[in-house]
Amino acid sequence: MPRETLIKELCLKFDSVQRRSNLDWPAINVSAHQLVELCKKLRDEYAFDMLMDVTAVDWEKERPRFTVIYHFLSRERGHYLRVACNCENDDVPEAPSIVHLWGGANWHEREVYDMFGIKFIGHPNLKRILMWEGYSYYPLRKEFPLAGIETSLPAADVAEETQAKVIAAPMMGGPFCSKPGPYMSEAEPEGKDESWTEKQPKPEAEVNE
């Protein structure tokens, strides 16, 4: 089945499925309440037998703020399918878990939770995976400062220069700190990470339960 027909069919079968702009592989948007149903259909009827990757994007100021991105692979068709699902709540983002469909989603979803704080409803063991239990930040959220978070044992030289009691993170104070975006002037490397200054206070620590 050609890729175009696939997307058209999925759009017809699920009312929340919409085409997503793409540069490489076919891509669709789906709303959270139909995600599990869609994934099951993709696996059982459309031969997307492998879940390659689950990740998320933090759009910072856009609403909805968080999007969970799935990449499915069909060995038979020989292409990927990107499924994007916006999280409904921006403050406590949530998404349905698909661990019961793909065992491999277990660690992927834990990683997304660890890095973005997106709670996967129905996950059997949703706890931190790369960071340690009790760590109270979500490092891949855009507001998390590159310089790192405040600590009682800061690096002396960095603390002196930046007036921030942090452990020096990679790139802190380095000459190559650039910002993503279409404007070239913003892409120019800055002297140090300015994401946490007097103008922009450090983020509130979110307490894990």
Next chain:
Amino acid sequence: MSKHQKSEYVTSDLSQREEEFKGEIMTLNMGPSHPATHGVLRLLLELDGDIIQKCEPVIGYLHRGDEKIAENMTYNQFVPYTDRLDYLAPLANNVTYAIAVEQLANLEVPQRCQAIRVIVCELARISSHLLGIGVYGMDTGAMTVFLYTFTEREKLYTLFEELTGARFTTSYTRIGGVARDVPEGWLSRVKNFLDGLLPVIDEIDTLLTRNKIFLQRTEHVGVISKEDAMQYGLTGPNLRASGIDFDLRKRMPYSGYEQYDFEVPIGTVGDCYDRYLVRMEEVRQSERIVRQAIERMPDGPWYAEDAKKIFVPPKPKIMTSMEELIQNFMLVTEGPQMPAGEVYFEGENPKGALGFYIVSKGGGVPYRLKIRGPSFCSLSILPKIMPGHMASDIPVILGSLDFVMGECDR
């Protein structure tokens, strides 16, 4: 009391005490610093005697926040960080990353660049598998194999050093090409290396493949069924050992892999022995690919000459021409300019499919870069396959999965 009676007394006492301990579960912590875990992997084990009841891998000890770092630097600046993902095959990571970004830019690199990339990718595969097999031999008690494979690997590293200037952290590719053309005579030296490689592989074959101890340690140990392999997103040799014929180089060819003639080895059982056999055969097939690539090495440019906003011009031109000087300045300060959009690319790396998902809002810096490490997925299957095995099977199963923590933790 005679001697005989006394010993009987002791035996009965012990067996009584054994009854006391029956069914008692012991929790054992293995790692994160343990020679069998090949890096900083920690396993939480629940043992009933010698039998594993439950296994929970604890990862993250090598987490460096590569994805966060990538959001704050230009595309080319991130190339050295890819070295440190699967640090046993840095060249393959470099190539996969470069192709991912080139797909975002919709940029086609010249034939010669593709051929060079294929050669370095396959040499990286040979290097990674040589280490994998050697260390695997050591995990099962065959020390000699390690010495043979490391001798060969050392020769490869000399070649890498000549090509890239570094033995380990190569940072060879750039977006739109490679850092430099192959040095004069390098290809024939690679050929010399290949001539010496196959006899060594045959020798390892005679040392391990029919070795009774090795067979008993690996056959029907750590069996991964086809279904499980698919469920957990296993890729690369681990997937193929389970009997699934899927190789990205064959099925979705990139960098001109469709021109080369090679076989994809497939396992039947999916046990530790099959994973070893698949790796051995992949070394031989990689050797074939490298030979073909050297044979047909096309002439011409080794970087995309027309991609003025992406690839830094050669040094002599920068120093003599104003236009190239400006081009160089813009590229170094602002990075190669990319369109907005998102791409996902996976390359067939020695450990499996390494994927890069890049979200761009335009400009020289990615908005979000996600790395899909094959080792991450390979390790996620441990809680599934470990239970029921003996504690002494742990190093064998871990070794057969051939993971690397740099890529798992990122």
